[in-house]
Amino acid sequence: MPKAKYEDIYHNLKEKLENETWPYGSLLPSENTLVSVYECSRNTIRRALSSLAEEGYIQSIHGKGVRVIYQPLERTAFTVGGIESFQETARRNHFQPATKVIQFSVVPADEAMAKETGFAMGEELFFLRRVRCIDGKALILDINIFLKALVPGLTPEIAEKSIYEYIENKLGMQIVTSKRKITVERASKTDRECLDLGDYDCLAVITGQTFNSDGIMFEYTQSRHHPDYFCFQDTAIRKR
Amino acid sequence: MPKAKYEDIYHNLKEKLENETWPYGSLLPSENTLVSVYECSRNTIRRALSSLAEEGYIQSIHGKGVRVIYQPLERTAFTVGGIESFQETARRNHFQPATKVIQFSVVPADEAMAKETGFAMGEELFFLRRVRCIDGKALILDINIFLKALVPGLTPEIAEKSIYEYIENKLGMQIVTSKRKITVERASKTDRECLDLGDYDCLAVITGQTFNSDGIMFEYTQSRHHPDYFCFQDTAIRKR
DNA sequence: CTCAAAAACTTGTTTAAACAACATTGACTT
């Protein structure tokens, strides 16, 4: 699917890194070598490398080379990372997913909601709540608020399957940027009613805003996770 | 301090975005306009813009322009984000920080520890635990494990102030990449003994590995946070 | 006026080149 040359190179190198073609701690072939191998310009190589650096696969060392810092890890339980739907995550982890829609309504944004979500006052919104179950246990409570104008034709039936699939394939809208905040909150009465929290009194909360390819925010989400089924991975690179 | 031209432009644009020189939802001046303004090449502008996009300030729209998606937000309590030390975070939030060192030992990595941390077996390690307090309340339990060979001369006295300051300014070592995992864990006996958790039975845990400018991992960290003083922010961009 | 095509403007990708800055190697001098 990737049409750009640097994307091909990026994927090819990433695969080789995950295969441990170059082991952890070693140096990659030099940029000029890679230029010969992939028959492209140095800029194109550097673009692929910089994506891999951002994701914590490699780190370049001025005057020396590019070090492999990727370590294979056992995929523990539930991992949230990039922008991935519940369906995709479940498939990757070989879980049997199920979704129960417990609320599906249309409301206008009042002042409080506008302030919290970032939508403009008075906008018509879909407001829905869903419980995500894995192997029969209720583990995630998802609250989604959509801009009705940008997600027309949404129904509870679609919400039961995959909203993202509907948005991307049926509506042809592309999801581009997602801004998220992770916090730990005390379980509310609703949380305890909807989820199988056992004797936990807290949960992991991901709050986020999603933007489409026009740079318009069309979704506000709150995903409330059972602690045992939450793991978020991240790589940070220190800027001067 | 930034010596590169694109870094200057990046910081200048970032400041203007935070000043709301261009409001949320509007389009930035075109790349060619910015080329004239900053008297540089288009590539240099694009490099600055791509950093801002990664951080969730802007989003480019093919054929149309660059949309501002930055929204000013009230800095709520404690925010962890990039690679920032406790000292820096405390200063930014105007807290009075205090640190108590409760363990400072030198141990070799045994098999279990090697597997967990990613250090090689037998490596000499500094093992330390510290409690971070804010306004008299014990809120964070930090476990730091350093490669002794790369952090020579570390003492409990330094650990009480700022280890990062020592590493960067005294040793001249630069911190570059940090790989992190965020989870929610039940409070252990030690957690309850060391921290003022109130009636919380969980805490937010950041587990991470830190790499220096040679691409060598020199630190393994676990930061165990009181739920009320934990907030992690992130921006993700969907790749094709 | 309406509509369609063309032009102009926008961001996206790729190449080529030059130079700067840092690291290593090896030859040379002392």
Added chain:
DNA sequence: AAGTCAATGTTGTTTAAACAAGTTTTTGAG
């Protein structure tokens, strides 16, 4: 033998140019 310095190899920054691929505006035909 030890240290110095030059050459070479590596990544880092910047420029210039050309074309591709979207979006908007203008032009012109009917």
